[in-house]
Amino acid sequence: MNGVEGYIYPNEITLYWSVLIVLYPYITGLVAGAFILASLVRVFNVKAVAPAYRLALLTALAFLLVAPLPLQLHLGHPERSPEMYFTPHATSAMAMFGFVYLWYLMAVLVFEIWLDYRRDIVLLSQSTTGWKRLLYRIMTLGSDNISPRSLVIDHKVGWIVTLVGIPSAFILHGYVGFIFGSLKANPWWNSPLMPVVFIFSAMVSGIAAVLLLYMGITKWRKMPIDMPCVDTTAMYLFYIFILDFSLEMLDLIHRVYEADESFRTLNFMVHTKLYFSQIVLQMCIGTLVPILLLGIVQVTKLPALIRKRIYVVAGCLVQVGVFAMRWNVVIGGQLFSKSFLGYTTYKMGLVSREGLLMAIFLTILPLGILWVLMKLLPPWPEKQHVPLPAATPAH
Amino acid sequence: MSLTKDAGHLFRFAFLFVVAFAVFLVVRHFVVPKSFGEYGHYRGAAIGEIAARPLHYAGHETCETCHADILQMKKAGKHAGVNCEACHGPLANHAGDPSIQPAKLDTAVLCIRCHAASAAKPKNFPQVDADQHSGGIACETCHQPHSPAIQSGGTK
Numbered sequence: 001m002n003g004v005e006g007y008i009y010p011n012e013i014t015l016y017w018s019v020l021i022v023l024y025p026y027i028t029g030l031v032a033g034a035f036i037l038a039s040l041v042r043v044f045n046v047k048a049v050a051p052a053y054r055l056a057l058l059t060a061l062a063f064l065l066v067a068p069l070p071l072q073l074h075l076g077h078p079e080r081s082p083e084m085y086f087t088p089h090a091t092s093a094m095a096m097f098g099f100v101y102l103w104y105l106m107a108v109l110v111f112e113i114w115l116d117y118r119r120d121i122v123l124l125s126q127s128t129t130g131w132k133r134l135l136y137r138i139m140t141l142g143s144d145n146i147s148p149r150s151l152v153i154d155h156k157v158g159w160i161v162t163l164v165g166i167p168s169a170f171i172l173h174g175y176v177g178f179i180f181g182s183l184k185a186n187p188w189w190n191s192p193l194m195p196v197v198f199i200f201s202a203m204v205s206g207i208a209a210v211l212l213l214y215m216g217i218t219k220w221r222k223m224p225i226d227m228p229c230v231d232t233t234a235m236y237l238f239y240i241f242i243l244d245f246s247l248e249m250l251d252l253i254h255r256v257y258e259a260d261e262s263f264r265t266l267n268f269m270v271h272t273k274l275y276f277s278q279i280v281l282q283m284c285i286g287t288l289v290p291i292l293l294l295g296i297v298q299v300t301k302l303p304a305l306i307r308k309r310i311y312v313v314a315g316c317l318v319q320v321g322v323f324a325m326r327w328n329v330v331i332g333g334q335l336f337s338k339s340f341l342g343y344t345t346y347k348m349g350l351v352s353r354e355g356l357l358m359a360i361f362l363t364i365l366p367l368g369i370l371w372v373l374m375k376l377l378p379p380w381p382e383k384q385h386v387p388l389p390a391a392t393p394a395h
Numbered sequence: 396m397s398l399t400k401d402a403g404h405l406f407r408f409a410f411l412f413v414v415a416f417a418v419f420l421v422v423r424h425f426v427v428p429k430s431f432g433e434y435g436h437y438r439g440a441a442i443g444e445i446a447a448r449p450l451h452y453a454g455h456e457t458c459e460t461c462h463a464d465i466l467q468m469k470k471a472g473k474h475a476g477v478n479c480e481a482c483h484g485p486l487a488n489h490a491g492d493p494s495i496q497p498a499k500l501d502t503a504v505l506c507i508r509c510h511a512a513s514a515a516k517p518k519n520f521p522q523v524d525a526d527q528h529s530g531g532i533a534c535e536t537c538h539q540p541h542s543p544a545i546q547s548g549g550t551k
Contacts, residue, residue, distance in 0.1 A: 007514060086423045089436055111408065118404065141411065143404035150401040157405060 006342030015334045015346050018354040020070035022330045023362055025176045025198065026323050027067045030366075032173035032199065033206010034060040035109070035165060040236065042162040048232035052214045054116065054379035059210055061109050062370035068101065069362055073353055093179055104172045108165040114139070115158040117377050119146045135376075173202045180329060187262035188333040193251045200244035205322035207237045212315040213370075215308065221380075227304050231297075234311050238294040241318075245287055248325075265340040273335055273343060278328045286321015290314040451485035458490065465541055472542030473521075482540065502534040 004013055038056040040046040072078045084098040114121075122144045125136035174195040180186075181194025211233045218225045255263065270278050293314040297307055331346050349355030399406075433439025458479040459466045469475060480486055482505060489495045503525075512522040523529075529537070537545060 009515070082426075085419070086427050087431060087436070106412070114408065141404060141407040143407055145401065145404060147401060150404065153402050153405070 003345030003347065004342060005344075006337070007339055008337035008342035008344055009339060012334075012337050013344050015331065015344070017330050017334060018074065019327075019331075019348050019356065019359045020074045020354050020362070022323070022327045023359050024067065024070040025173075025330070026205070026326045027063050027070070027362075027366070028173050028176055029198070029202030029322065029326075030206045030209050031060045031064045031067060031104075032169040032202040033204065033208075034063070034210050035169045035206070036203050037207045037210050037233065037236075038112075039162045039166050039169075042159060043166065046232060046236075048228040049236075051226045051229045051380075052210055052233060054377075055214055055217070055374075056210045057109065057113050057116065058370055058373045058377065058379060059213060059366075060206075061113060062366040062373055064101075064105055064109060065369055066362060066366045069365075070359075073358060073362075076353070093175065093182070097175055100168075100171055100175055104165075104168050108161060108168050112158055112161045112165065113377070115154045115161065118154055119151060120377065122146045170199055174199050180333070185338070186333050187260065188266055188336070189329065191251060191255075193247065193254070197244070197247050197251060200240060200247055201322050201325055203240050204237065204244050204318055207233060207240065208315040208318040211237065211311060212319075215312060215315075217374075223380075225308065227307070230311055231307065234294055234297060234307075234314075237314075237318075238291070238298055241287075241291055241294065245291060248287075262340060265336050269332065269336055269343060273345070274328055274332050277324050278332070281324035282321050282328055286317055286324050290317040290321065293317075450487045452480050453485075453487040453490035455479045458486070461490075461493070468539075469541045472539075473544045474541060500540075502538075502540065503531070506534040506538075506540075 034056045037049065038053055038060065041049050041053040041056075068081075072081065075081075081098075084095050085102075088099070089095040118140070121136050121139045123146075125133060125140050125144070128136060177195035177198030180189040180198075181191050183189045211230060214233075215225055215230060255266075290313075293310050296302075297310055302310070334344075335346065336343050351357050428438045428440065430439035430441075431437070434442075455478045462479075465479075469477075482500065483497055486497055489497050507525050510522050512524045516522055525531075534540075
């Protein structure tokens with residue numbers, strides 16, 4: 001049969017989880033990673049990263065808004081999705097995710113962004129006109145109190161929200177790893193390390209994404225790139241990457257040493273069908289090379305221009321590597337037969353509902369949303385067209 | 396006093412959540428079917444609705460009350476354990492009103508459904524590669540469907 005080698009059960013021939021299911025953990029990973037970067041500033045007081053703080057929050061929001069779309073397109077009945085909330089099913093991890101998502105979106109991200117921007121929103125609602133004014137007025141929720149005391153309160157509450165947000169971000173993405181890791185029928189997925197590996201690779205991809213976006217947008221705005229900011233971000237990226245790499249190696253060593261009954265099949269798969277995406281893309285180009293590049297920056301004193309170029313190259317490679325990792329997990333886990341005697345092939349559609357073009361569209365869409373968000377809520381103080389008046393005391 | 400004033404906007408935000416939750420509860424009240432959760436995580440009324448649907452299968456005991464001859468033949472043969480409607484399809488309407496003629500079966504497709512050779516089937520289950528075995532001739536030509544085993548002196 002076309003694309004099938006060896007013996008495979010009939011229901012294993014076509015893959016059910018398509019490229020959109022690859023995209024989904026990739027996107028939620030970016031959300032979690034971007035938020036962790038923001039929390040560095042907020043909770044861990046890493047002042048150097050402050051210029052990228054708001055951008056990180058907006059990036060997280062833009063990607064979070066798109067995160068459910070791959071799932072909706074894959075399942076194909078969006079009108080049924082509210083039932084997940086109306087009749088919650090407590091013993092289904094997939095069903096409970098709706099609540100994790102909503103909590104993270106509303107109670108963490110939107111709330112934190114609102115608190116952080118409240119002063120700007122109030123000022124903008126006073127300086128703009130027309131529909132914009134109306135929009136900002138709605139966003140103020142009818143309160144234009146920006147007295148120093150209220151801002152101090154906002155700051156404190158924001159700190160707590162971020163503190164709560166860190167475990168929430170871990171749950172948001174750890175859950176995705178949990179879904180795979182807890183599937184005992186599939187030896188490629190079944191591993192308690194899966195959620196942890198997912199969280200760390202999420203941090204790596206999210207931090208790298210914000211780093212790239214920050215440098216790209218700053219360049220495009222013809223503003224100087226804040227070198228301490230990108231240097232510090234890259235340093236954290238490097239250390240978290242080392243942790244991520246160690247965990248992935250631990251998982252690998254564990255599998256190789258354990259060598260259970262699935263090992264020969266999986267090993268064969270990694271050396272044939274997954275060779276390019278696993279060994280070449282994920283491990284070499286997407287992990288070892290960027291770690292090496294970032295490591296060189298840590299131990300040598302390179303000029304700023306070279307450092308920036310290294311960050312761009314490393315950031316892009318990280319995206320390739322993390323996307324390849326999601327691909328190898330999701331697609332790789334469906335390529336072999338449960339009989340361990342055969343393999344199938346993934347045929348990706350082009351213009352179908354779950355095809356390549358849709359995947360590309362869903363990758364670009366968050367950037368469009370980010371652009372709108374940045375127009376609405378400018379992340380850079382100096383970009384404001386109105387000079388910020390001194391905060392008016394509360395009446 | 397001034398705390399409530401300076402934290403007033405936070406209460407507004409919280410109020411928004413309360414309103415959203417109230418709206419959710421109201422909508423939920425209307426969209427979730429009344430009998431949901433009566434017996435388990437599903438609509439209780441679904442059981443009654445499904446039970447009320449027309450039957451399609453009559454069950455082999457019903458067939459046997461009228462077609463005792465077929466039963467006699469089948470009982471002695473290798474298809475003793477195969478139900479009438481596994482081959483004839485759902486015939487509850489015919490069982491209720493015998494003037495409704497059951498559709499003729501095409502053995503060239505029917506038999507292969509169970510007997511096509513496949514490595515996934517238990518070794519001792521009788522299976523044939525239709526092309527080699529009969530070369531497209533209807534299985535009925537040689538096998539009597541209700542007693543399929545061919546005794547010595549068969550056609551082949």
